[in-house]
Amino acid sequence: MYKTIFISFLLLSCTEVKDTDYDIYISNLSIMEHKSQSIAIASSININRVLQNSDFIIIADFRELKLYLISNDGEILDSTGREGNGPGEFLAINSIRFTDKNNEILILDSKLNRLTHYEITNNMLELKDESEIQSYQSQLFLKDIYHFNDTYYGLFKSNINIEPDAEYEKLMLYSLDENLTFKNLLLEYKYDELIEMKIRGNDYFVEHPFGFNTEWIFDKSQFIISNSKELKFTYYNLKSGEFNTYEFNGVPVINNDEGILEFLEQHYGEILSFNPNIKQDLKTRSQLPYFIKFSLYNEKIVILLSNYDTKSKELVVLNTDNNTIHIINVPVDYFMHGISDDIIYGVIKDRVYNLDQIYSIFL
Template sequence: MEKCKREISHSRFWIWVACLAVIYSCAAEKDVEIPEHVEDLDNLTVHSPDMEPTREIVLEEEVTYEDAEVIRGSILINVEVDEQGRVYIPDYQAKVVHAYNADGSYLDSIGRQGRGPGEFQMIWKIRVANGNLHVLDYMYQKMSVFDLQAMDHIRDVSLSLNEETDAPPSWLDQTRKKKLSYKPIDFYVRSDGNYLIFFGDEAVSSVVDNVEGRTYEVSLYDFLEKKYLKHDLLSFAWTGQTLIDQEGETVMFRVPYKRSSRFAYSGKELIHGWTEDLHFKTYNEEGQYQRAFFHPDPEIPLELEDALARYQNSDENVVKAIRNDTLPETWPAFNTIKPDDEHRLWVSVYTDDLEMYEWWVLDAENGELLTRFEWPKEKQIEVIKSGKLYTRERDKETGLEEVVRYDIKLGEQE
């Protein structure tokens, strides 16, 4: 009987704690204006605009990954780092992946231009996972996999939907009727070694009547069996950030001041956010919604002169199209989200200074603000791993892109 009483008392205690948490959450939300597309979400954490960081951060430059004997072309796409601190830099022009040791010395080149196994025509994305390098070739819709210990090619797998005759995705016929060609445009390696494949049509030309209704579609692919296990895992609206001139023709794609979609993969979770606000939704590896968190954003006013300043050396048609465009009242809330290996999200938030971002480091579980710091936009943060931060920068003397590593020092806020 005594044991039973203790259990009932223990249960009431946790109910009381839960009630306090709900009351606190509701009280916090009263001071925050929550967008309609956010307020009805389950398991939502809303943060106060007065939240202050709990940690201080210092970044110290350590290593630059370059080699005078290696002539690199443009990177254009993502950089990756393995568990040993070796850095992998895709070369879009030379169609190889350059590998560097942790100390900055050149190690090897992976793959080569061609159409055969382990060869590339258009390197689109690379990922490091489970001791392997995975390289997505957009042109041939295939994945090439390399063993990073031996630097040897293991296998190629086809990701094309042309062979999907038994159970094609639900969206396939509709997109083809719109004359869209959905191809693999991104991927993440799940904890079980299988792929989350993102499909979309990134081609936008002067024919703009098929822009509306585009999506990003996510499928699950079995790496070992070389087949799709499931389609329609997740679906997200396409960015749609095109700039149209007075003749109705597309003059620019991926316009930075327009709303767009961002993804990150942290551990066993997929994070999605629209750049218009600091609102992030988390899904598990099966595509099931888990939770979300929201921060009020700074709302930086967008003036026509600011938008034009980004394109002062652009084509005359681009400048005219921007002048005739209906601009949003503010810049997007953020530009990029990057996960690290300590269950944190790094978010580049817009500021009044067009040359700087304010990077927010958030707890990936609940969105708590851990620290923040200003950082030049020209130093693009690519990877945060094992207490190191890797950027993509342009050498002022040579004009070539290079990767730079910084040591991260996080301390308690004084």
């Protein structure tokens, strides 16, 4: 393993200026001062999900169903997990996240209907406990789970009340009791955009891979959710039950054009050919998603912008206190996974050496 340190300074963006209102707007934003670090990971480890704080990095390998505990210098400290249904084993890793404590993680395995709780102590991943999750209603699918202040919160995808021509499915946030059964419905929100697809001669609605996606985060006492059609973020306080909405109206929409479809055909041709309706939709739709993912850093919302070229990629930092906006330039193959302890962490794909890298931005 190796690591590389980069330093960026506050200056005007030097990205190539294009002729759309959106690209001109982004190119004229100030770059936020930061440092970054890249750590190459052995090719035998598949980096599907990353958690990082100031003390360590956790990698979830979905293919091997393993967890790795890694120092911030890149040293593998511990590993655990394998395929199976015994203690500390998995059939799927659907979600992994910190609890409200930075040395504890929760892993959701929907195939085993099990929630696994690990604690990181003395540079080791220690199995703390496992909880069986009930089989919920057939119309509900548990997407994510979080533990805060002695309460579990479950985020479910629902296809209830989905009409044949529906554009979206629905997300529902519940508080759960000690048996992980429903307690209170706290919030409803639209899920990813749907598109029609023919499967074995029948028409179904499936998630649109290039449509408006819904992303969410749990951050301490807050649950925050947004759909990429607009820069509007709904906050729900898990402690007080209060709602707040932050909307940033200053960024022009990403308008569709022929060059975007050409880019998607070149890089994602297999996906487009899998469902002809996707290509047809991309020929006719006017607006494309603002972002791929977002996270929270103090009073700032950090979003990974959608990009449709191989020249540049940016994080946008929205300050909800004063409505200012900055950008952080990142490698074009970078994908943000989250923020913790003033660290924006994610993964880049090294196309030369075919190695995944942990890419961390220190604010």
